[in-house]
Amino acid sequence: MTTLDSPRETSNADAVARDRANVFHSWSAQAALKPLAFAGGSGTTIWDYEGNEYLDFSSQLVNVNIGHQHPAVIAGIQNQLAQLATLAPAHASDVRGTAAEKILAHAPANMSKVFFTNGGADANENAIRMARLHTGRDKVISRYRSYHGNTGAAIVATGDWRRIPNEYARGHLHVFGPYLYRSNFWATTPEQESERALEYLRRTIVAEGAESIAAILLETIPGTAGVLVPPPGYLAGVRALCDEFGILLILDEVMSGFGRTGDWFALDAFDVVPDLITFAKGVNSGYVPVGGVIISEEIAATFDERVFPGGLTYSGHPLAAASIVASITAFEEEQIVENAAMIGRDHLGPGLLALAERHAVIGEVRGRGVFWAVELVADRESRTPVDAAFMGAVKAQLLQRGLLPFIADNRIHVVPPATVSAEEVASALAIIDEALGAVTGARAAA
Template identity: 60%
Template sequence: MTDTLTTDTLTTETQATDAAAATYADRHGTRHPLPDLDADARVRADDRAHVFHSWSAQALIDPLPIAAGEGSTFWDYAGNAYLDFSSQLVNLNLGHQHPDLVAAIHAQAGRLATIQPSMANDVRGELARRIAEVAPGDLDKVFFTNGGADANEYAVRMARAVTGRRKVLSMYRSYHGGTATAISLTGDPRRWANEPSDGSVAHFLGPYAYRSSFHAESSEQETERALAHLEQVVTLEGAGTIAAIILESVVGTNGVLVPPPGYLEGVRELCDRHGIVYIADEVMVGFGRVGEWFAVNHFGVVPDLITFAKGVNSGYVPLGGVVISQRIASHFDTVAFQGGLTYSGHPLACAAGVATFEVFERDGILERVRDLGVRVVEPRLRAMAERHPSVGEVRGLGLFWAIELVRDPASREPLVPFNASGPDAAPMAAVAAACKRAGLWPFVHFNRLHVAPPLVISEDDLVRGLDVIDRALDIADGYVAS
């Protein structure tokens, strides 16, 4: 699949594009040519005066007004085109304005725009069935939420209800959402300012071979020692007090950390031995991101609960959920589940989800992601690692990769410090700015560039985006100790 709006006119060091190649529709459906600087000014003024943005110091940001998007590209009102190498927030798996998803939402709105969750609905039921059919093992029931954070909240609530225990373990290098329990589960610095919240959460160190906390010299040692550490945490926290262990199947924002062979299987065994519920957080990596419906399928592991959102319908209408094993679901056969949401399984969102399944099956999306990951992305990133001294490691699966940047390849000192901001973050800001000047919108976190384009990106655009990153790494190389 190729983008309908061409971006062939992008230059390498400017954001210039043929303005006649793109137009945008206003909220009345009237189309206007780009650039439109008056519209840019209006959108920017309303945003700065009235929109309160997440995770931001409000006076220190200047959000870019976006006019249009199609396929793997979006445009600002100045007419600049950006290749979306972050899939927005790693959710836009089928790209901007996919015609099948737009048509499904339009058709559903025309026949039944909404209905409360206590009633049965055709697209809600069909989407739940389709999800159950691709989930591993006996995960046959789906509880729908509005997004990933509340999916994790409800998964924890289910685990606590079934086990009668309170405590939950999660990794330090993790992000599970911004609501009360979800931010407590989160291991990264976004948790700090929100403490105390849910006091029944404890954290542990997960595997990270490049920066091993366990002094491992091989993936086998990393698995063995990381599991031994987790078992020690379980012992010291009290196995009989622990309701659940929640893991991102592949750690997302905090590093695209692919678990070494045997690690997830070891977590499964540990949970079984102690009666602990295993929750797989697949909010970011589910629905094709690594070339599988769910990333756990790649590792051959069956958790008790899987949480999802993002790629289930590319975020066209907010949707998330929990896929539930028979053991967990049966607990609530005669005991009421104490939870619910007004918009659980919203028909517009579910219609886009059903269309997502149809597109995946018709267009061979999973097979395509695996092919592009192995044939295009991995060899190109490994070549960059050989050529650029600033690249400490590349790692990933499918269309989900991280390029970890360092100042010193020998000591592995990060290009910027952990949780850097302001002047300390300048080197990564310079790399990101070079990408944007060349017409690519990157995903940057701490000392890493993440490669996470829409799964429908054309091979030509994928290669072009990797070319942009390759050139931007020259800037990172300038910070490497000589």
């Protein structure tokens, strides 16, 4: 019998073969898959079954904020497992209440309750539900460049291609948000982009009928869509429109929350206070599946005497709650958020901009904290994105040199754990430099 105490000998090929024989993967044509196999990790490093090590600059799905196998989080889960492994959500437990308390301690002052979910998709699902019930309205506005999850309303709120085969939910509409590098508003400055995007949003609200719109749902900083840091005044302008028309503002911090941007929440850097905040994987680095909705006092009060028609068997699961308590405690004691801010300001940001000076294929660098995107273009003047073959070659070169990347469309997302060191950043930047040089050199010679 195979047990944790006597692990079976496994090669990379064995792990991949077993996976391909039995596992159905998300967002994939199954026959074409060639997954990498990994056996363990520590901090910013991950390794496969044959001992090959990689710097994990993907943070898996941009969520291992505290790094792999942080001992305090592992211990927190183990201690809770030994005490009480599971508990129905109707009951009270100190660890669940403490997890919510620690989350609220870092949220805006108007927030009073946390509704726990199993992940980010059902966090957004329930935030939409709360907004509709609180306002008595139906429509939800979100952006085309966005991802909000793979459940019924969350996937329809999503703006990218994954929405199109899954449009079964009602009452959703999409707008373009600010993205100056590829502006939909013919803008030439960040201020102009912000002003025109807000005017477009206002016209959409009026044309749709403000009295029919329950919420505007936005990723504070769109992540998978390209780490699109909002220009000055945009989020504050959205808040003002919501206030003017009686619309709720939901900010999706599933990817950007809990240290990713160098702040506890990405919204902390902008002049905006939402009505609902959704969170998930960053709160405990995905060690145990968890998500949730942080609820304003006003919206929470809606359900004081009125039943909230929603719930999940694993809402506030004790192991997930314990992982949250341990993770946030470690973030506080080890100044991990501060480290992320320093790394972005002093190392990642300047280092990536220096790479852009050396490589004409880099069209734009943007980001905050440990949340960056490098957009690659075939020509800087036209800003034509490089093709999939180019990105495939870049990924192969990065892996060959020991860097595990997060690749999306024509971008390298540079998203290490918030615990990353300056030395690890320097190593990763050198690898990216070499990889881009190798691919562009090979293209030029062909």
